[in-house]
Amino acid sequence: MLTAVSRMKYLISPPFAPISKAAPSFHFFCLLSKSKFLSYPITLSNPISLPLKPPAMLSIFPIQNRCIHSNSSPSPSSGEIHVIVGPMFAGKTTTLLRRIQSEGSNGRNVAVIKSNRDTRYGLDSIVTHDGVKLPCMALPNLSSFRQKFGADAYEQLDVIGIDEAQFFEDLYDFCREAADHDGKTLIVAGLDGNYLRRSFGSVLDIIPLADSVTKLTARCELCGKRAFFTLRKTEETRIELIGGADVYMPVCRHHYVSGQAVVEAARILLESQKAECGSHM
Numbered sequence: 001m002l003t004a005v006s007r008m009k010y011l012i013s014p015p016f017a018p019i020s021k022a023a024p025s026f027h028f029f030c031l032l033s034k035s036k037f038l039s040y041p042i043t044l045s046n047p048i049s050l051p052l053k054p055p056a057m058l059s060i061f062p063i064q065n066r067c068i069h070s071n072s073s074p075s076p077s078s079g080e081i082h083v084i085v086g087p088m089f090a091g092k093t094t095t096l097l098r099r100i101q102s103e104g105s106n107g108r109n110v111a112v113i114k115s116n117r118d119t120r121y122g123l124d125s126i127v128t129h130d131g132v133k134l135p136c137m138a139l140p141n142l143s144s145f146r147q148k149f150g151a152d153a154y155e156q157l158d159v160i161g162i163d164e165a166q167f168f169e170d171l172y173d174f175c176r177e178a179a180d181h182d183g184k185t186l187i188v189a190g191l192d193g194n195y196l197r198r199s200f201g202s203v204l205d206i207i208p209l210a211d212s213v214t215k216l217t218a219r220c221e222l223c224g225k226r227a228f229f230t231l232r233k234t235e236e237t238r239i240e241l242i243g244g245a246d247v248y249m250p251v252c253r254h255h256y257v258s259g260q261a262v263v264e265a266a267r268i269l270l271e272s273q274k275a276e277c278g279s280h281m
């Protein structure tokens with residue numbers, strides 16, 4: 001049974017195609033030719049490979065109004081904003097890095113920014129769940145990027161990748177300035193929703209600024225169907241709880257609803273046991 005919502009999601013989220021493990025592995029080279037930042041070869045930490053052409057699910061779906069803009073004649077320096085959203089484990093970082101790598105191999109100067117809140121893989125590199133690794137700058141906010149990167153190096157930049165964009169409160173202002181005034185192409189990846197399926201950070205705020213929006217899906221960990229949501233497996237209720245597969249899993253709508261009910265019941269049970277222990281002391 002397809003509801004209107006799930007039909008709509010199907011239209012914007014084509015089936016997930018996993019990265020081929022069969023093709024030979026290779027190295028990333030010199031993604032930032034004019035800057036010292038990414039100017040050394042980067043080796044994949046796992047022997048996984050990227051297809052030369054991105055699979056269909058990775059294609060960007062232009063929002064309908066784009067044709068209006070493309071009819072006008074934009075200045076050569078006009079920037080672009082491409083947004084990649086989806087639940088955890090949907091391949092957002094992989095897609096971002098693939099786009100960045102593609103732009104770099106086309107001779108464009110690229111840089112990647114991630115939040116310094118996520119320290120799971122160290123602060124000077126960005127790693128996907130399937131092991132692709134690129135150097136990047138870890139920052140508390142985006143407004144400090146130009147100064148930290150260097151004004152001259154920033155001028156030379158063509159493409160800026162932003163990962164875990166939900167953690168940047170100044171996302172809207174940075175993207176608008178960089179694309180509208182500085183002519184940069186921004187590729188922004190982040191969670192559209194938190195574990196409660198509520199808007200996360202400022203990611204959805206930049207949709208009106210965007211040239212394109214891609215919603216990726218993962219595989220439901222419980223049934224293998226396409227997963228649109230992130231279920232938190234623990235009883236922790238903080239909105240920002242950084243974790244991997246130990247804390248979160250991608251789920252379909254059915255298993256989100258049933259999983260939330262189980263987690264909530266466990267939390268209530270745990271709290272009542274704590275209260276009981278407390279009353280015996």
Ligand SMILES: [Zn+2]
Nearest residue numbers: 220223252255
């Ligand atoms: Zn499921």
